[in-house]
Amino acid sequence: MIDIVLLAFLVGVAVAIVYMKDLLAVVMLTGIYSLLSASFFVAMDSVDVAFTEAAVGAGISTLLMLVAITMTGRSEHPERHKPLLALAVVIVTGSLLIYGTLDMPYFGSAEAPIHQHVAPRYINDSMQEIGVPNIVTSVLASYRAFDTFGEVVVIFTAGIGVLALLSVVRRTEDSSKIESFNTSMHEQHLILRVVIKMLIPFILLFAFYVQFHGDFGPGGGFQAGVIFASAIFLYAMLFGMNTTRRVINQSVIKFLAAFGVLLYGSVGVVSLLNGKNFFDYSALSSDPVAGQHLGILLIELGVGLTVASVMVIIFFNFVGRRDISQMKEKKDI
Amino acid sequence: MLMGLYNYWVVVVLMMIGFYIVIAHGNLIKKIVGLTIFQTSVFIFYISMSKVDGGTAPILADGINQYSNPLPHVLILTAIVVGIATTAVGLALAVRIKEAYGSIEEDEIQKMDNLDC
Amino acid sequence: MDTILQVSSALFLLIGSFLCLSGGVGILRFPDFYTRMHAVGVTETLATTMILIGLILHNPSFMVDLKLLIILLMTLFISPTASHALANAAIHEDMAKQTNSKLNSEATSSKS
Numbered sequence: 249m250i251d252i253v254l255l256a257f258l259v260g261v262a263v264a265i266v267y268m269k270d271l272l273a274v275v276m277l278t279g280i281y282s283l284l285s286a287s288f289f290v291a292m293d294s295v296d297v298a299f300t301e302a303a304v305g306a307g308i309s310t311l312l313m314l315v316a317i318t319m320t321g322r323s324e325h326p327e328r329h330k331p332l333l334a335l336a337v338v339i340v341t342g343s344l345l346i347y348g349t350l351d352m353p354y355f356g357s358a359e360a361p362i363h364q365h366v367a368p369r370y371i372n373d374s375m376q377e378i379g380v381p382n383i384v385t386s387v388l389a390s391y392r393a394f395d396t397f398g399e400v401v402v403i404f405t406a407g408i409g410v411l412a413l414l415s416v417v418r419r420t421e422d423s424s425k426i427e428s429f430n431t432s433m434h435e436q437h438l439i440l441r442v443v444i445k446m447l448i449p450f451i452l453l454f455a456f457y458v459q460f461h462g463d464f465g466p467g468g469g470f471q472a473g474v475i476f477a478s479a480i481f482l483y484a485m486l487f488g489m490n491t492t493r494r495v496i497n498q499s500v501i502k503f504l505a506a507f508g509v510l511l512y513g514s515v516g517v518v519s520l521l522n523g524k525n526f527f528d529y530s531a532l533s534s535d536p537v538a539g540q541h542l543g544i545l546l547i548e549l550g551v552g553l554t555v556a557s558v559m560v561i562i563f564f565n566f567v568g569r570r571d572i573s574q575m576k577e578k579k580d581i
Numbered sequence: 582m583l584m585g586l587y588n589y590w591v592v593v594v595l596m597m598i599g600f601y602i603v604i605a606h607g608n609l610i611k612k613i614v615g616l617t618i619f620q621t622s623v624f625i626f627y628i629s630m631s632k633v634d635g636g637t638a639p640i641l642a643d644g645i646n647q648y649s650n651p652l653p654h655v656l657i658l659t660a661i662v663v664g665i666a667t668t669a670v671g672l673a674l675a676v677r678i679k680e681a682y683g684s685i686e687e688d689e690i691q692k693m694d695n696l697d698c
Numbered sequence: 699m700d701t702i703l704q705v706s707s708a709l710f711l712l713i714g715s716f717l718c719l720s721g722g723v724g725i726l727r728f729p730d731f732y733t734r735m736h737a738v739g740v741t742e743t744l745a746t747t748m749i750l751i752g753l754i755l756h757n758p759s760f761m762v763d764l765k766l767l768i769i770l771l772m773t774l775f776i777s778p779t780a781s782h783a784l785a786n787a788a789i790h791e792d793m794a795k796q797t798n799s800k801l802n803s804e805a806t807s808s809k810s
Contacts (some may be wrong), residue, residue, distance in 0.1 A: 354585030356634035406666030
């Protein structure tokens with residue numbers, strides 16, 4: 249019942265996004281869309297996925313789009329012609345896809361082919377072979393560790409891509425000019441400063457809890473990295489970029505991003521050097537289950553480091569680009 | 582049959598709404614939003630497939646004998662994080678296009694490109 | 699004892715849902731930004747508190763109750779701060795617009 253209602257809301261929000269012309273409203277509606285889909289994932293018993301979607305989709309994605317809008321403009325030009333061809337293509341594709349779903353197994357049936365082949369082996373053997381209660385973590389970090397390695401490298405590449413596109417060389421006279429309008433901004437926000445100073449340690453503590461508790465409940469490296477990065481974003485938004493750059497050194501963050509990927513890869517290489525397969529954690533210790541625990545701990549640490557650092561790199565570069573372009577505009581005026 | 586396949590039809594509707602936004606709207610940021618809607622609808626598709634009636638979250642605990650399928654959860658976890666990575670690079674490209682051309686509407690950028698060559 | 703807990707948890711959940719609904723109606727019907735902000739800011743915090751108290755009363759396990767209590771404490775900190783941030787931003791935007799329009803009108807009056 250609850251998933252039917254949530255899906256109906258999702259369709260309503262998506263239709264509203266089509267019609268809105270104000271991009272700020274569109275970004276807010278996208279945040280609502282992500283949050284509704286995270287609630288839908290909870291109703292579908294996928295708690296890890298719901299956690300990640302709420303943290304990444306409703307948090308980071310909305311924030312990055314908002315920063316992009318402040319640089320590119322807030323409203324969309326109205327269409328000058330009716331897009332009838334696009335509508336026709338969409339309707340034809342949609343009806344073909346619905347025709348394709350007609351012989352799928354019904355929603356929730358336990359005899360569907362998806363539940364027959366590999367999944368029972370993971371559910372039944374995960375406790376003896378790996379000893380970790382959260383089956384999603386054991387599949388992600390041990391059975392399918394190679395795919396997760398590819399994912400970490402993709403995040404790292406995205407960080408490099410944003411660095412290549414948006415990084416600006418900062419001269420010291422630029423940073424002193426920006427400092428003046430950064431500090432004047434936060435003198436008027438006394439309540440926010442006090443409350444956020446109290447809350448940031450708890451957010452960081454929660455990030456560490458999610459990182460290390462990922463074996464026993466929903467959590468793991470990705471969610472922990474995103475929560476850690478969002479604590480730093482909160483600090484940066486309130487206290488100004490210059491203070492944050494002094495607290496979080498840019499070169500240390502870039503090193504940590506690369507170090508996370510290196511840590512992940514070296515766990516696999518150590519397994520190779522000990523005579524077993526790549527990412528076979530039973531080579532890391534004399535007892536295979538203890539080796540699995542050690543391997544999962546190390547790679548989740550690598551994942552958390554890389555994700556947190558790359559999110560911080562992306563945010564710093566977006567905001568740094570915006571500061572420089574606004575400063576250039578003020579110089580022209 | 583409506584109740585059995587309702588989830589998948591709603592997924593197709595959401596996918597087509599996202600597809601329509603990508604091909605019919607000219608603003609680059611709106612296209613990226615449409616792509617996000619499309620991606621999330623695919624996630625909903627996979628996660629609906631993984632649900633088993635009477636099952637619970639795939640975390641081993643005493644007294645539970647029916648779990649939902651954990652394999653699509655792993656795939657979608659990877660997909661969500663890759664999606665945010667590509668969205669970040671896409672937004673960075675949109676910012677650079679705005680700086681180079683002065684506009685992020687697709688037809689104005691096309692006009693400026695045609696004037697150049 | 700059991701039925702008292704169940705009935706009171708149901709009562710708190712109902713009150714929380716009604717407050718959420720009334721906050722939503724307030725957003726749609728109030729005329730101005732600040733009145734809408736007031737409607738949502740007050741009812742949202744109270745509704746979340748009521749729903750969380752209803753869930754705490756409903757659940758027998760201690761660990762889950764402890765986690766829900768921590769979530770309640772965090773909500774009482776974060777939700778009013780978020781409403782304050784929004785209203786603060788709106789006030790400063792309005793005051794900046796008013797000073798700009800005053801400067802513009804003084805400039806035009808000094809010219810003429």
